Amino acid sequence: MASIKDVAAEAGVSVATVSRVLNDHPSVSVDARTRVLAAVEALGYRPNAVARSLRTDQTRTLGLVISDVMNPYFTELARSVEEEARALGYSVIFGNADERPDLQDHHVRTLLDRRIDGLLVSPTDGGSPLMLDAARAGTPMVFVDRWIPGVDVPVVRADGRPAVRDLVAHLHGLGHRRLAIIAGPAATTTGSERVEAFREALAEYGLPLPDAYIGQGDFQAESGRRATDAFLDLAEPPEVVFAADNLMALGALDAVRARGMRVPEDIALAAFDDIPWFVHTDPPVTAVAQPTGELGRAAVRALVDVIEGRPPQSVTLAAWLVVRRSCGEPAPATPPAEPSATNRSQP
Amino acid sequence: MASIKDVAAEAGVSVATVSRVLNDHPSVSVDARTRVLAAVEALGYRPNAVARSLRTDQTRTLGLVISDVMNPYFTELARSVEEEARALGYSVIFGNADERPDLQDHHVRTLLDRRIDGLLVSPTDGGSPLMLDAARAGTPMVFVDRWIPGVDVPVVRADGRPAVRDLVAHLHGLGHRRLAIIAGPAATTTGSERVEAFREALAEYGLPLPDAYIGQGDFQAESGRRATDAFLDLAEPPEVVFAADNLMALGALDAVRARGMRVPEDIALAAFDDIPWFVHTDPPVTAVAQPTGELGRAAVRALVDVIEGRPPQSVTLAAWLVVRRSCGEPAPATPPAEPSATNRSQP
DNA sequence: CCTCCTCGTGGAATCGATTACACGTCCATG
DNA sequence: CATGGACGTGTAATCGATTCCACGAGGAGG
Structure with a gap:
C-alpha cells in the first residue's frame, strides 16, 4: 500500500x-x-489513519459499550449513535457487554488501548475500578440510558417516572389491583429506578408491592420467563406483569403461552421500551416508549462537547405510555410521535 | 498517559x-x-495499540460491513461475529450500510484507512469499484450471507433453496395457488436468489409467478408495506405473500392490518429469516430459518484463515422451514434446533 | 539599492511501540 | 587456560504520518 513517501x-x-x-x-x-x-x-493513495492517530494523538473514533445488542432498544440506540457520530466526523467502535460486567471491562480496556477519543457507556453494573479510573483520569465519557451514581460524568437518559405513573393509572382504571414487576439487575440504574417508580405509583393508589411480586430479572428473555413462571406458581398470582424491558416481556409471553394461558384474559402484560414488533404481537403490547433515537444523538453531542472542550450537558428526555391491548381494553388511537427534549440540566 | 519510556x-x-x-x-x-x-x-501502564499497529502492520481488528443493523437477522449475525472474533483474539469494527451503497462505501473506506486486518461484507449492491479494488488488491475479505458473483472471495452463506421448496410444498398442500413474493433488491444475491428459488419451486407444481406477483422491495419494512398494498389492490390478489426478509414481513403485516384484514384468513404470510418475535406475532409467522450464529462464526473463521495465510474455505449451510400458523393450519410441533454444517466447498 | 517580510518548500524531530544487531558476561568444553 | 556459545541487555532504525524550524526567492518599502 502506497505511503506518503511514494506520493512525494x-x-x-x-x-x-x-x-x-x-x-x-x-x-x-x-x-x-x-x-x-x-x-x-x-497511486490510489489513502492516508494511514493509524500513523496519523499516533502523531496527532486523536483517532476521531468514539467507543460505545452497549449492554446488549440483541435488545432492539439498544440496537436502535447504537444505530442513532453511529449516525450522529458520522455526521460529526467520528467513527464508532461498538462493544457488546451482553449484560456481563467482565465483558464490559474487556471492551472498555480494548477501547482505551485503541485510544478512542471518547467513551459512551450504558453500564451493566455499578462500575468496575477500570471504568471508574478511566473517568477519574479524565477520559472523555458520557453515560447513556443507565448511569453510575456518584461519578462525575454527564448522563443522557429518559425519565420513565411519569410514564410509569400513567401506566399504573391505566392498569388501575382497568380494575387491576395485583400488579407485579420483573425488575432488571439492582446494580443498574434502570434496574432499580423502574421498580422505584412503579412502587411509588402503586402507593399513590394505596396498592402494595409485595416482595413476591418483584421478580428478579437480568434484562434477558430467559429471566423474564423464569420470573413469570414464579408469579404464575404463586397461590395468588398477579393480575398484571410489568416487564422492565422488552426482552423480559418476550420471555413473559413465552412463559404464559407455554402454560396455554392467554394475555390479557388470564394475565395482563406491559413492558418498558417500545419496539415495532409490539404492534403485531398477540396481543399488541402496552409499553413505555423512549425517544431512543434522540437519546443516542444527544449522547454523541454531549460526548463530542466533552472531547472538544465545550461544557458538557446532561440531558433528560421524557418517555411516554403507548396503550395497546395487552392489559385489557382495545387501544383508542395512534400513539403520539417522539416528543423532543423537555428538560436539560447541568450534571 | 504513561508510555513505554516511562515504564523503562x-x-x-x-x-x-x-x-x-x-x-x-x-x-x-x-x-x-x-x-x-x-x-x-x-504506572497503570497500558500499551498503545495505535503505536503497536503502526510498527507491526497489524491491528488485530476485523471490519464488518452489515447491510442493516436494525434487521434482527443481521444483529444476530453481528453478535456472533464479534463473539468468534473475540475468541480468536480479534476486535470487530462494525459499519451499518442501511442498505445504501454510498454508506457501504463510506464504511469500507473508513475501515481500510484504519488498516483493519480483514473485511467481512454482506454487500448491499453488485460491488462498488472501491470494494472490487480492495478485493483485487489482496485485502483479506470474506462475503457473508450475500456475495458478489465473479469476485474471487470466499463466501459463507445459507442455501435457502430446499427450504423454499418445502415452503411451497406446504403452501400448495394448504390449497394455496396464487403465491406472491416481495423480493429484495435484484442487485443483491439474496434478493434475486430467493425469487429464483421460489419461481423454481412453483414451477414444480405447475404454478406461474406472474410479474404482478413479484413485489419489488428493498429489505426494509416500508417497502414490504407498499408491495403488500399493491398486491391487495390487484383485481385478483394473491392468497399468499412470501416476504424475502423479516422486516418486509413486518411491513406486510402492517399493511394487512391497516386494511382491517386478517392473516391467514384473508391472506397468508410467510417470511425468510426466522426471529424470536415470530413466535408471538398475531398469528405466529411461518418462516425459513437460517443458522445465523453458525454463519457468523464460520465467516470469522474463514476470514482469519485468509489473514493468517491458511487456505480459505467457502461455507454453505442449510436453512430450514419452520411452520407456524400464518399460512393457515396450526403448527404441529416444536421447530428443530439449528442443524450444523452440511456442505463445505472450495470457492 | 538594501533590507525586511511573505510565501512556498524541505529537512528533521516526533509520536510509541517492535526488533535486528552488537556487545559484554559467564560458563562449559577442549 | 583459552575459546566459543548462550544469555541478557541496550542502541538505534523503523513504521507513516504531522509539524516546527530554517532557508531561499521574490516583492514591497524606505
Whole structure:
C-alpha cells in the first residue's frame, strides 16, 4: 500500500508538502497541489489513519459499550449513535457487554488501548475500578440510558417516572389491583429506578408491592420467563406483569403461552421500551416508549462537547405510555410521535 | 498517559526490555521481568495499540460491513461475529450500510484507512469499484450471507433453496395457488436468489409467478408495506405473500392490518429469516430459518484463515422451514434446533 | 539599492511501540 | 587456560504520518 513517501516521490515534492495538501494547509502553491493530487490519484493513495492517530494523538473514533445488542432498544440506540457520530466526523467502535460486567471491562480496556477519543457507556453494573479510573483520569465519557451514581460524568437518559405513573393509572382504571414487576439487575440504574417508580405509583393508589411480586430479572428473555413462571406458581398470582424491558416481556409471553394461558384474559402484560414488533404481537403490547433515537444523538453531542472542550450537558428526555391491548381494553388511537427534549440540566 | 519510556525509566531498564517483557519474549531475566511488571503496575501502564499497529502492520481488528443493523437477522449475525472474533483474539469494527451503497462505501473506506486486518461484507449492491479494488488488491475479505458473483472471495452463506421448496410444498398442500413474493433488491444475491428459488419451486407444481406477483422491495419494512398494498389492490390478489426478509414481513403485516384484514384468513404470510418475535406475532409467522450464529462464526473463521495465510474455505449451510400458523393450519410441533454444517466447498 | 517580510518548500524531530544487531558476561568444553 | 556459545541487555532504525524550524526567492518599502 502506497505511503506518503511514494506520493512525494511521484509528485517530486517532499512529504511535508504532501501532508500540507492533504490537510489543506493554505501555503501550498497551485502547481504543487495539482501535482500531489495527481500522484495521489495515480497511486490510489489513502492516508494511514493509524500513523496519523499516533502523531496527532486523536483517532476521531468514539467507543460505545452497549449492554446488549440483541435488545432492539439498544440496537436502535447504537444505530442513532453511529449516525450522529458520522455526521460529526467520528467513527464508532461498538462493544457488546451482553449484560456481563467482565465483558464490559474487556471492551472498555480494548477501547482505551485503541485510544478512542471518547467513551459512551450504558453500564451493566455499578462500575468496575477500570471504568471508574478511566473517568477519574479524565477520559472523555458520557453515560447513556443507565448511569453510575456518584461519578462525575454527564448522563443522557429518559425519565420513565411519569410514564410509569400513567401506566399504573391505566392498569388501575382497568380494575387491576395485583400488579407485579420483573425488575432488571439492582446494580443498574434502570434496574432499580423502574421498580422505584412503579412502587411509588402503586402507593399513590394505596396498592402494595409485595416482595413476591418483584421478580428478579437480568434484562434477558430467559429471566423474564423464569420470573413469570414464579408469579404464575404463586397461590395468588398477579393480575398484571410489568416487564422492565422488552426482552423480559418476550420471555413473559413465552412463559404464559407455554402454560396455554392467554394475555390479557388470564394475565395482563406491559413492558418498558417500545419496539415495532409490539404492534403485531398477540396481543399488541402496552409499553413505555423512549425517544431512543434522540437519546443516542444527544449522547454523541454531549460526548463530542466533552472531547472538544465545550461544557458538557446532561440531558433528560421524557418517555411516554403507548396503550395497546395487552392489559385489557382495545387501544383508542395512534400513539403520539417522539416528543423532543423537555428538560436539560447541568450534571 | 504513561508510555513505554516511562515504564523503562521507572524499572531502570531499556524500552527494549520492557517490550520483551510485555510480549513475553524468552530472554529476559527474572529480575528484569519483575521490575518491569512492578513498574507497569505502579504506572497503570497500558500499551498503545495505535503505536503497536503502526510498527507491526497489524491491528488485530476485523471490519464488518452489515447491510442493516436494525434487521434482527443481521444483529444476530453481528453478535456472533464479534463473539468468534473475540475468541480468536480479534476486535470487530462494525459499519451499518442501511442498505445504501454510498454508506457501504463510506464504511469500507473508513475501515481500510484504519488498516483493519480483514473485511467481512454482506454487500448491499453488485460491488462498488472501491470494494472490487480492495478485493483485487489482496485485502483479506470474506462475503457473508450475500456475495458478489465473479469476485474471487470466499463466501459463507445459507442455501435457502430446499427450504423454499418445502415452503411451497406446504403452501400448495394448504390449497394455496396464487403465491406472491416481495423480493429484495435484484442487485443483491439474496434478493434475486430467493425469487429464483421460489419461481423454481412453483414451477414444480405447475404454478406461474406472474410479474404482478413479484413485489419489488428493498429489505426494509416500508417497502414490504407498499408491495403488500399493491398486491391487495390487484383485481385478483394473491392468497399468499412470501416476504424475502423479516422486516418486509413486518411491513406486510402492517399493511394487512391497516386494511382491517386478517392473516391467514384473508391472506397468508410467510417470511425468510426466522426471529424470536415470530413466535408471538398475531398469528405466529411461518418462516425459513437460517443458522445465523453458525454463519457468523464460520465467516470469522474463514476470514482469519485468509489473514493468517491458511487456505480459505467457502461455507454453505442449510436453512430450514419452520411452520407456524400464518399460512393457515396450526403448527404441529416444536421447530428443530439449528442443524450444523452440511456442505463445505472450495470457492 | 538594501533590507525586511511573505510565501512556498524541505529537512528533521516526533509520536510509541517492535526488533535486528552488537556487545559484554559467564560458563562449559577442549 | 583459552575459546566459543548462550544469555541478557541496550542502541538505534523503523513504521507513516504531522509539524516546527530554517532557508531561499521574490516583492514591497524606505
